[in-house]
Structures are given as C-alpha cells and as structure tokens.
Amino acid sequence: MKIGFIGLGNMGNPMAVNLANAGHEVAGFDMAEVSVSGVTLTGSGADAAKDADIVITMLPNGQILRSVANEIIPAMNEGAVWVDCSTVDVDSARAVADMALAAGVLTVDAPVSGGIGGASAGTLTFMAGGSAEAFEKARPLFDIMGQKAVHCGDAGAGQAAKICNNMILGVTMIATCEAFALADKLGLDRQKMFDVVSTSSGYSWTMNAYCPAPGIGPQSPADNGYQPGFAAELMLKDLRLSQQAAESSDADTPMGMMATELYQQFVESEDGLGLDFSAMLPRFEKRGRN
Numbered sequence: 001m002k003i004g005f006i007g008l009g010n011m012g013n014p015m016a017v018n019l020a021n022a023g024h025e026v027a028g029f030d031m032a033e034v035s036v037s038g039v040t041l042t043g044s045g046a047d048a049a050k051d052a053d054i055v056i057t058m059l060p061n062g063q064i065l066r067s068v069a070n071e072i073i074p075a076m077n078e079g080a081v082w083v084d085c086s087t088v089d090v091d092s093a094r095a096v097a098d099m100a101l102a103a104g105v106l107t108v109d110a111p112v113s114g115g116i117g118g119a120s121a122g123t124l125t126f127m128a129g130g131s132a133e134a135f136e137k138a139r140p141l142f143d144i145m146g147q148k149a150v151h152c153g154d155a156g157a158g159q160a161a162k163i164c165n166n167m168i169l170g171v172t173m174i175a176t177c178e179a180f181a182l183a184d185k186l187g188l189d190r191q192k193m194f195d196v197v198s199t200s201s202g203y204s205w206t207m208n209a210y211c212p213a214p215g216i217g218p219q220s221p222a223d224n225g226y227q228p229g230f231a232a233e234l235m236l237k238d239l240r241l242s243q244q245a246a247e248s249s250d251a252d253t254p255m256g257m258m259a260t261e262l263y264q265q266f267v268e269s270e271d272g273l274g275l276d277f278s279a280m281l282p283r284f285e286k287r288g289r290n
C-alpha cells in the first residue's frame, strides 16, 4: 500500500517505521527536520498525501490538524482514506471529517493509547470513529501499528472515547496519589497499602499497573525519578480537551474539572513540567491540608 505519514515526532516516527518495516511504501513529512528509517521524506504534507491510498497524521493539536486538513485534502485521491491518530478535540475531528467527506475522502479519527513504548513495539490501542468502510480499509494498518482497534462509532467517536478514558485516568491518578499521602500521614506502610488496595475495591490501573509510589508494584516512572512515561503536561492537555467537550456538550464533570485545575497548577506553578503525571504523589507528600 502507498502511505503518506504526516507528523513524525515521538509517536509518529516509530509508527511510520513499523509500517515501512511491514513492506509498505511510506512517504513522510514533518515541519521539523527528522530522519525516519525506511521512510521517504517529502517537502510538504501535500506531497506526502498525493497518490497515497491511506494518509496518517500524528499531530500536536486540533488547530494544527485543521491547517493540515486544508493542505492535504485537496491533494488526496477520491476514495483514499485519511486516518488521524492525533489526540484532538471532538469538534476539530468532526470538522475535518466533514471537509474530507465533501471532497470524497474517507476518514477515521483514531487516537491511541500506549505511549511511545507502544508506538515502538507496535502494540498501540486505536479508538476509531468513522464509517465502517473507512475503518475496514484502515484495519490492516492498525494491525501493524497496534494490538487492538475498537470501532467506537461515527466521526469523532474515537476522540470521545480517548478523552473520556483519559479523564478517568487523570482523576484516578490524583485519587491514588492523595490516598498514598494520607496513608503516609496515618503511619500506614506503603507496601501494605498497595497489597490491600490492589486487591480490594480501590484498585485501578493507576494503582495496580502504574503505581505512583517508588519501589511499590510493577516498574513505573516512579522508579525512574518520575521521568515520563506520560508527561504531566500531556495529561493536562487531555483533561482540558475533556472540559472543552463537557462545555460544548453540556455535561457535568466536576471531578474532571478539579483534576484539570490540579494538573494546571502542577504544570504551570509548581514543579510538574517535564515530570511524569504520577509525580502528583511527591506533590501531595510536600503539602498539608491547608
């Protein structure tokens, strides 16, 4: 298959490499200077998209996605498929899907879970929104870049699933960290706390698989000085998307709102920038109730 790949950053680079290694002809473009093994670099997004059967984008945000849409849709063939794997707001995902549809281009919004490790190992999970026809055409590429792809519904449904999942993630990470800090103050041993909670009704992915306390549970960024992993600023980006979506759909999400405020404070006014999102635990450790 002929593939155009636009946005060859931390995630896009290894995803494009996996497609090239699987024998696809990949033409890639990034604003920044990059080198990607097995991928032919082009001078513009439109050049990468031209004549491609499938175009994949992996970009920072919805505003950039909208500008790239203006560039690539006119260059794409009718019946070609555009798969956007970026995490963006639902409104941008739906707007670019409408633009593409008007030009006869099929679309799938397919944000991912699994991080840079999953992108390199080809074990991402894709949450996809779009027509059944578009999803089926993209599926062979999901199978190369990931281990699971869920067709969540029409355009925007993939972004909706990603945003809801990550709102739960942000809220549960904060709950897990504040519970550890409370346990410390109560003189409860952290290992005992883990042993109980990880097998009781307080268990969660943040406790069981990504424990924010160093030396407890499976290996996680806490065991590596809170180097990301999943950076606090990326968590903040996704929480903001959840609040933007809640606002535009009139949903009441008080915990999501509080998590957004806490991560904003952590990233912008405390020392969270550049740290993993689980570094909320040392933040709580330093603080008292007032």
Ligand code: NAD
Pocket (backbone or CB within 6 Å): 006, 007, 008, 009, 010, 011, 012, 029, 030, 031, 032, 045, 058, 059, 060, 061, 064, 068, 085, 086, 087, 088, 112, 113, 114, 115, 116, 229, 230, 234, 237
């Ligand atoms: P990144 O900043 O490393 O990569 C984005 C790339 O897009 C950069 O190389 C940038 O130069 C390029 N770019 C920006 N504007 C462009 C344009 N107009 N044309 C071409 N290229 C352009 O970011 P990343 O970590 O690869 O994340 C990409 C997306 O994946 C984001 O939406 C992020 O939220 C999402 N995501 C990231 C992770 C993670 O762990 N890093 C996990 C899941 C989802």
